[in-house]
Amino acid sequence: MTLSLFDQFMSPWFLGTPLLAISLVLPWMLLPTPSLRWLNNRLITTQAWFINRFTQQTFLPLNVEGHKWALLLSSLMMFLVFLNMLGLLPYTFTPTTQLSLNLGLAIPLWLATVIIGMRNQPTAALGHLLPEGTPTPLIPILIVIETISLFIRPFALGVRLTANLTAGHLLIQLVSMAVMVLLPLMPAVAILTAALLLMLTLLEVAVAMIQAYVFVLLLSLYLQENV
Template identity: 80%
Template sequence: MTLSLFDQFASPELLGIPLMALALTLPWTLYPTPSSRWLSNRLLTLQNWFIGRFTQQIFLPLNMNGHKWAILLSSLMIFLMTSNMLGLLPYTFTPTTQLSLNMAFAMPLWLATVIIGLRNQPTHALGHLLPEGTPTLLIPILVIIETISLLIRPLALGVRLTANLTAGHLLIQLISMATFVLLPLMPTVALLTATLLLLLTLLEIAVAMIQAYVFVLLLSLYLQENV
């Protein structure tokens, strides 16, 4: 039974062919292509408004050099949000529950922010490893601690997204199984668990959106330290 709970996180296959590429490509097909017309339909207007507001919110504290990342981070946020929410549908697969995929997003982007900081302002970037006014005896210890905290950032990004989505999916599956088992035995209790399942599903939708936002927000904060 324990293995069956985690089967939903296994990469799907069809005739021995992994469908991970299809799961990664599908979200992009759901969005309408922006139009060059002056007037567009309501869906395009809402989509453009949402992307514009999100981009403005994320890049408000950044200087002009950091605004070059607007298209990249906005696209990443939309992709993560769509993948997370599509995974809540029946008979679907959530690519972002795979730690390998999340690390593939987190590691290169984090490394890019570090390289930009070391290239453009190396003194300021290295200064983060040693707080001002540190006693001489604590300098080696603090440098080691700050270096570890810097290197663990991409791991924290990937694990946070994976753990939140995995925990939510497991809770939904456990409560749904309990609802089906209790329905013929105790209909009243089954009704309560079904209500709890509905509330948990709504919470998971919010978590899917918030975690995508948090992932990109933390990346923008790392970028802010290095531009």
């Protein structure tokens, strides 16, 4: 009997080796490698089209200085999509349900955008802490509020990704347990519940892709304020 539904989100170990490290390397092995031919197959062509459209959509509002991040953020997008989708396979583990991993991705990238802003345009970067036209008595309060909102951004990135994936996996786990319990008692209701489980799985696939896109999109917005 499962002691807790959250046991499925614990990082698994096998023979003293953390499987989290293996799962982080696995997505790069699943990516198709482009060949030297003039015409690639449909899978590689679709992948190139997806990366091209994502890069254009994300970096459209950024100036030329921000385009240097295109390769990094596009790779991060593909990496997060594969990690999020990995947990939907049977007998697998979703690394992005670990808050430590998400914060390990969010904090350094957010800090890099802040450092770039302080180095290239310190006046504009510090100007975000105090909106223009603020009354004099409210200046200290607004500076404190804006500073807190600035430092809470990476934690919001990590918690949002963790919470959405954890909630979806928990819901799938609960509905699948209901199907197993209802199958010998009420087969008709169990079939309807299984159909609901299928729709939830499709929804979770969409959530896995959308959350990866939102993570990278917010990073690009933070970058836009500092370049």
